[in-house]
Amino acid sequence: MSxxxxxxxxxxxxxxxxxxxxxxxxxxxxxxxxxxxLWLAARLRIIGRDASPWHRTPQILxxxxxxxxxxxxxxxxVIRKILGPGHAIDPVMVNVATTARTDLGKAMFANSIxxxxxxxxxxxxxxxxxxxxxxxxxxxxxxxAKMDRRAAAAADGRNAKGKG
Numbered sequence: 001m002s003x004x005x006x007x008x009x010x011x012x013x014x015x016x017x018x019x020x021x022x023x024x025x026x027x028x029x030x031x032x033x034x035x036x037x038l039w040l041a042a043r044l045r046i047i048g049r050d051a052s053p054w055h056r057t058p059q060i061l062x063x064x065x066x067x068x069x070x071x072x073x074x075x076x077x078v079i080r081k082i083l084g085p086g087h088a089i090d091p092v093m094v095n096v097a098t099t100a101r102t103d104l105g106k107a108m109f110a111n112s113i114x115x116x117x118x119x120x121x122x123x124x125x126x127x128x129x130x131x132x133x134x135x136x137x138x139x140x141x142x143x144x145a146k147m148d149r150r151a152a153a154a155a156d157g158r159n160a161k162g163k164g
Contacts, residue, residue, distance in 0.1 A: 092135075096144045096148070
């Protein structure tokens with residue numbers, strides 16, 4: 001039941017944040033949308049620990065801050081490669097393994113790679129991701145290991161400690 005309440009709060013906050021409206025009509029439409037969504041989720045039996053965001057909030061916030069730092073670092077590296085002498089861009093496709101156990105963890109990892117300048121996740125097949133990178137020497141499959149561990153820890157609730 002606490003998962004239902006957590007999902008109710010999250011969906012309500014999401015509705016208010018996106019609509020920005022406080023007129024009675026919009027609030028009633030919001031209530032209707034949230035109730036309908038909760039009814040469908042309950043009917044599909046998908047309300048549970050994975051549907052409620054509250055237990056992951058601290059880990060995901062920490063991961064988002066770390067990822068923002070990685071995006072800044074990557075921006076600087078890509079700018080140097082593009083504007084530097086000889087335009088040292090050497091694109092490559094790399095296969096990257098993920099340790100994430102849940103679909104959320106895999107999606108967070110794949111989206112994190114895509115958010116990082118110079119890399120794009122092209123395909124996810126099971127525990128393997130196909131990644132396009134702008135620079136060959138900076139893109140061995142192992143260079144994504146730290147991001148994988150951190151994304152898996154944030155999404156799956158595991159410990160992110162390890163090498164990297």
